[in-house]
Amino acid sequence: MGCVCSKKLESVASGSPVLECIAAPDNAGGLHYVYPSKSPSGALDSDLKEGGRSEDRHKGSRDLRKSKKGGSLRKSSTFTIKLGVSHRHVDAEQIAAGWPAWLTSAASEAVYGMVPLRAESFEKLDKIGQGTYSSVFRAREVATGRMVALKKVRFDNFQPESIRFMAREIMILRRLDHPNIMKLEGVITSRLSSTIYLVFEYMEHDLSGLSSSTDIRFNEAQVKCYMKQLLLAVEHCHLRGIMHRDIKASNILVNNDGVLKLGDFGLANILTSKNRQKLTSRVVTLWYRPPELLMGSTSYNVSVDLWSVGCVFTELLFGKPILKGRTEVEQLHKIFKLCGSPPEEFWKKSKFPQGDMFKPQNNYEGYLLERCKDFPTSTANLIQSFLSIDPYNRGTASSALMSEFRPLHLYFHTQPFACDPSTLPKYPPKKEIDAKQRDEARRKKNRGRTRESGIPKKPRRIRQTFEPYSVSNSASKEELQDNGNFAGRNNSTQMYKGRGSSMSRDPMKPSFDSISEMSQQTSSSQATSASRGYSVVTAPGQVSASSGFAWAKGQNDDAVTTLSSRSQVSGMDSSNLGFVTETFNLPKDDRGTRSNPKEKEMYETSTRPMQMQLKQSEKTETSNVYYSQDHSTATPDKEGGDHSNNNQDNKDREKVKHSGPLLSETQKIEELLQRNENNIRRAVRRSRFYRER
Numbered sequence: 001m002g003c004v005c006s007k008k009l010e011s012v013a014s015g016s017p018v019l020e021c022i023a024a025p026d027n028a029g030g031l032h033y034v035y036p037s038k039s040p041s042g043a044l045d046s047d048l049k050e051g052g053r054s055e056d057r058h059k060g061s062r063d064l065r066k067s068k069k070g071g072s073l074r075k076s077s078t079f080t081i082k083l084g085v086s087h088r089h090v091d092a093e094q095i096a097a098g099w100p101a102w103l104t105s106a107a108s109e110a111v112y113g114m115v116p117l118r119a120e121s122f123e124k125l126d127k128i129g130q131g132t133y134s135s136v137f138r139a140r141e142v143a144t145g146r147m148v149a150l151k152k153v154r155f156d157n158f159q160p161e162s163i164r165f166m167a168r169e170i171m172i173l174r175r176l177d178h179p180n181i182m183k184l185e186g187v188i189t190s191r192l193s194s195t196i197y198l199v200f201e202y203m204e205h206d207l208s209g210l211s212s213s214t215d216i217r218f219n220e221a222q223v224k225c226y227m228k229q230l231l232l233a234v235e236h237c238h239l240r241g242i243m244h245r246d247i248k249a250s251n252i253l254v255n256n257d258g259v260l261k262l263g264d265f266g267l268a269n270i271l272t273s274k275n276r277q278k279l280t281s282r283v284v285t286l287w288y289r290p291p292e293l294l295m296g297s298t299s300y301n302v303s304v305d306l307w308s309v310g311c312v313f314t315e316l317l318f319g320k321p322i323l324k325g326r327t328e329v330e331q332l333h334k335i336f337k338l339c340g341s342p343p344e345e346f347w348k349k350s351k352f353p354q355g356d357m358f359k360p361q362n363n364y365e366g367y368l369l370e371r372c373k374d375f376p377t378s379t380a381n382l383i384q385s386f387l388s389i390d391p392y393n394r395g396t397a398s399s400a401l402m403s404e405f406r407p408l409h410l411y412f413h414t415q416p417f418a419c420d421p422s423t424l425p426k427y428p429p430k431k432e433i434d435a436k437q438r439d440e441a442r443r444k445k446n447r448g449r450t451r452e453s454g455i456p457k458k459p460r461r462i463r464q465t466f467e468p469y470s471v472s473n474s475a476s477k478e479e480l481q482d483n484g485n486f487a488g489r490n491n492s493t494q495m496y497k498g499r500g501s502s503m504s505r506d507p508m509k510p511s512f513d514s515i516s517e518m519s520q521q522t523s524s525s526q527a528t529s530a531s532r533g534y535s536v537v538t539a540p541g542q543v544s545a546s547s548g549f550a551w552a553k554g555q556n557d558d559a560v561t562t563l564s565s566r567s568q569v570s571g572m573d574s575s576n577l578g579f580v581t582e583t584f585n586l587p588k589d590d591r592g593t594r595s596n597p598k599e600k601e602m603y604e605t606s607t608r609p610m611q612m613q614l615k616q617s618e619k620t621e622t623s624n625v626y627y628s629q630d631h632s633t634a635t636p637d638k639e640g641g642d643h644s645n646n647n648q649d650n651k652d653r654e655k656v657k658h659s660g661p662l663l664s665e666t667q668k669i670e671e672l673l674q675r676n677e678n679n680i681r682r683a684v685r686r687s688r689f690y691r692e693r
């Protein structure tokens with residue numbers, strides 16, 4: 001196949017575009033795109049920096065007018081787009097190149113200069129990863145026999161927001177070029193396709209799978225080796241103004257040569273000096289989420305990633321995550337207990353909305369150094385620095401790496417030094433998904449045993465939650481406009497709506513087509529779920545009373561957002577209330593319409609911080625949606641206690657992969673019900689997936 005878009009259009013003098021796009025044929029008859037972002041001044045870069053100008057046709061043309069006055073020409077080595085480009089021409093070019101119209105019309109800049117790869121060029125093998133927004137498959141490139149990872153991204157191709165959100169990941173990946181960052185090798189789609197697969201180099205392991213494995217313990221030199229590579233990756237992102245916003249062990253991939261690569265830029269965003277737009281605080285997986293986000297900050301910066309790096313650091317050293325909250329409130333409480341209550345000045349200078357509300361009443365000393373007592377001082381110091389509650393004390397990725405200039409941070413300059421990646425052991429393939437499957441198999445086995453012992457099998461019960469996270473599209477647009485980026489991986493309702501159609505036309509025919517399943521289940525969530533053996537609380541009248549709290553069954557003194565098993569609908573476990581009031585210094589006024597005054601007070605008091613967060617999230621960047629899962633078996637986590645059971649860790653990891661829900665406002669019932677339905681589908685899909693494997 002030849003070059004499909006190597007063509008000059010019209011001259012700039014006439015205000016029309018000049019577009020040169022080079023596409024090289026590959027051995028398999030497909031086409032490889034050429035990276036425009038290689039050039040620092042490439043067109044893609046400028047688009048990103050200056051506001052993602054082609055978000056839609058209207059905005060595009062507005063910006064074109066602007067750029068005619070003061071715009072400068074930007075050239076890349078591979079193609080040139082002069083401002084004044086006609087979107088219609090670009091769209092036509094891109095469609096000719098094989099991109100689907102829904103993509104070019106919503107996010108053409110994401111694929112400038114690229115030509116889609118063809119599905120037939122790859123042979124899809126097994127599923128190797130299941131994320132919130134994607135499924136990842138191992139595949140073989142037919143022409144070369146090389147292994148690759150194909151990430152099938154979920155989005156709604158009828159919703160421009162959703163497409164742009166997906167496209168943001170592509171754009172950000174194309175800006176990055178570093179040996180410790182997963183490189184996007186191409187995108188598989190076709191003109192008639194409604195799906196997208198991102199093609200990456202295949203990586204045998206992820207740090208979550210490795211560190212949770214009982215037979216692997218990293219020594220200090222190995223931990224340093226991983227940390228060094230991770231910090232180099234983070235430094236590269238931060239120097240380009242990119243915040244990853246989802247650093248966690250399962251997003252850190254490692255190959256058999258010991259090379260670590262940071263992956264999953266699905267929640268990443270770009271900070272520019274011009275852009276001080278409010279950001280969503282609903283990013284970063286709960287166990288890795290920094291306190292400022294838990295307190296609802298909307299003006300954070302790259303230091304959020306350093307907190308997550310600190311969490312990964314401790315996970316490598318301890319072999320398990322050390323901050324395992326099940327809800328946002330519990331997570332924050334664990335942080336304060338581990339790191340100590342912030343000093344008064346912190347609260348004074350922090351500008352968290354309603355910051356006082358999060359002030360712990362108890363003055364925690366913190367026991368982080370105590371927990372790190374077996375490590376060298378340089379290690380403990382670096383951990384302490386990353387896990388500073390005050391983001392300004394976390395330093396930077398560069399400062400951590402250049403530790404010789406900071407006497408306290410000699411981590412990389414004290415023995416044992418980081419080992420060479422090539423000397424790391426060759427582990428058998430280990431992934432987060434393997435750990436989950438191991439765990440599921442064990443659970444099945446245990447269930448079998450229970451039945452053998454004469455105890456009747458309980459019907460599996462999904463304690464269904466309303467997902468009251470409110471998603472504001474207008475907010476996402478705000479960020480879009482000011483940031484030049486795309487927001488959107490947000491509205492689960494929208495995403496699910498479109499996914500059905502996208503999957504049903506999947507060119508690769510995955511063995512597990514969850515979406516077609518979902519599309520068959522659009523009616524009456526209660527009836528459907530009941531017939532499938534799921535018990536779901538869905539009565540709208542009960543939503544505001546119970547909503548956010550039904551998911552985490554209250555068994556733990558620390559767990560604030562839990563319901564007692566006796567009162568799924570409205571009652572808070574009194575132990576939980578104690579925690580909330582003690583920790584957050586909350587007033588106990590009696591408002592609302594609950595019949596039992598004590599219950600009402602408990603409910604109101606404990607949910608206020610959450611409601612605040614909800615309101616906030618409505619005004620800021622579109623939030624990503626977190627789903628609750630089957631929490632009926634939630635096991636209390638003893639703070640700083642014994643987590644020796646990796647199996648339990650994996651269970652917990654699965655449970656809190658998504659953050660706990662917030663309370664809803666009654667007027668959002670429609671939305672809640674829709675989300676509720678989505679959750680049921682998700683649960684059904686998940687259980688089928690494990691049954692069929």
Ligand SMILES: Nc1ncnc2c1ncn2[C@@H]1O[C@H](COP(=O)(O)OP(=O)(O)OP(=O)(O)O)[C@@H](O)[C@H]1O
Pocket residue numbers: 128129130131132133134135136149151182200201202203204205206246250251253263264265266431432433
């Ligand atoms: N290049 C790759 N090679 C091998 N495995 C991969 C690769 N990329 C991703 N995976 C596996 O797939 C999993 C999910 O991928 P990814 O994190 O990109 O998806 P996601 O939907 O954004 O996930 P999450 O909800 O966890 O953020 C990873 O944890 C990893 O185990």
